[in-house]
Amino acid sequence: MTVTVRFFASYAEVLGQPSLVLDLTNGATVYDVVSHVAGMPGAAGLPPAPLIAVNHSYAKHSAILADGDEVAFIPPVAGG
Amino acid sequence: MIRAGLTKSEIDSTRIIAEVSESGNGATTVFIGTVRSVNDGREVQSIEYSAYEPMAEKEILSILREASVNYGVKNIVAEHRLGEIKIGEASVVIVASDPHRAPALDALRYVIEQLKKRVPIWKLEHYADGERSWVSAAEGQPA
Numbered sequence: 001m002t003v004t005v006r007f008f009a010s011y012a013e014v015l016g017q018p019s020l021v022l023d024l025t026n027g028a029t030v031y032d033v034v035s036h037v038a039g040m041p042g043a044a045g046l047p048p049a050p051l052i053a054v055n056h057s058y059a060k061h062s063a064i065l066a067d068g069d070e071v072a073f074i075p076p077v078a079g080g
Numbered sequence: 081m082i083r084a085g086l087t088k089s090e091i092d093s094t095r096i097i098a099e100v101s102e103s104g105n106g107a108t109t110v111f112i113g114t115v116r117s118v119n120d121g122r123e124v125q126s127i128e129y130s131a132y133e134p135m136a137e138k139e140i141l142s143i144l145r146e147a148s149v150n151y152g153v154k155n156i157v158a159e160h161r162l163g164e165i166k167i168g169e170a171s172v173v174i175v176a177s178d179p180h181r182a183p184a185l186d187a188l189r190y191v192i193e194q195l196k197k198r199v200p201i202w203k204l205e206h207y208a209d210g211e212r213s214w215v216s217a218a219e220g221q222p223a
Contacts (some may be wrong), residue, residue: 008132009202010214053200056135072132072200076216079129079136079160079201080113080172080192 001026001067005033009075014045024065030054031061033071046073082148084140085159086133091173100155100177107181109188113172115165119215123208128164129171132200136160143194147176150190151183158191160201 006019015037024032030052037043051074052059058074065071081100093112101108115127144156155177165171174191178184203215 006132008200009130053135056138072135074132074200075202075214077198077200078203078215079199080196
């Protein structure tokens with residue numbers, strides 16, 4: 001299955017891209033995506049346990065993903 | 081009436097006040113967050129807001145619904161500006177309207193506090209000295 005991974009603001013800058021598509025085995029979790037991203041160049045600029053949203057809702061790292069899910073890495077927010 | 085909006089143009093607070101006001105309501109409360117000229121002791125030239133737009137809109141709407149349920153306020157609208165904005169311009173406008181002032185004030189406070197904690201919106205500050213930095217709400221001063 002594939003999921004789309006999105007990065008924003010400072011995370012997109014340090015990783016050098018706004019999104020990527022990942023091939024995962026069935027039953028993969030958010031944690032698997034976080035681990036993959038942690039191995040990318042520039043990932044030192046991310047916290048070890050970044051805030052994650054799946055399909056526009058905040059999700060735990062233990063959440064199981066489905067084909068077509070959108071996994072977003074959410075930097076510290078600063079609206080208002 | 082509950083409405084959340086993200087906009088790249090100036091926020092018209094007068095229009096939003098008209099939108100939420102009702103003849104039976106004795107209290108309309110307004111929060112306007114504006115861009116400060118100085119943050120953390122540095123002179124700010126301009127600010128650029130970006131968002132994870134579909135999630136930001138959904139999250140603001142959830143907050144408005146929670147405020148409506150918690151305080152019984154039926155009319156609340158929040159609009160957040162995106163893109164580059166100048167010093168003094170509004171980055172966010174929240175308006176609540178209710179028959180009585182206490183729920184309208186409480187709802188407004190709830191919405192701005194939750195918005196600052198939960199909504200995926202980011203702020204890039206450009207300083208007078210040419211540098212720039214992503215601002216974290218935890219580091220900066222609350223509006």
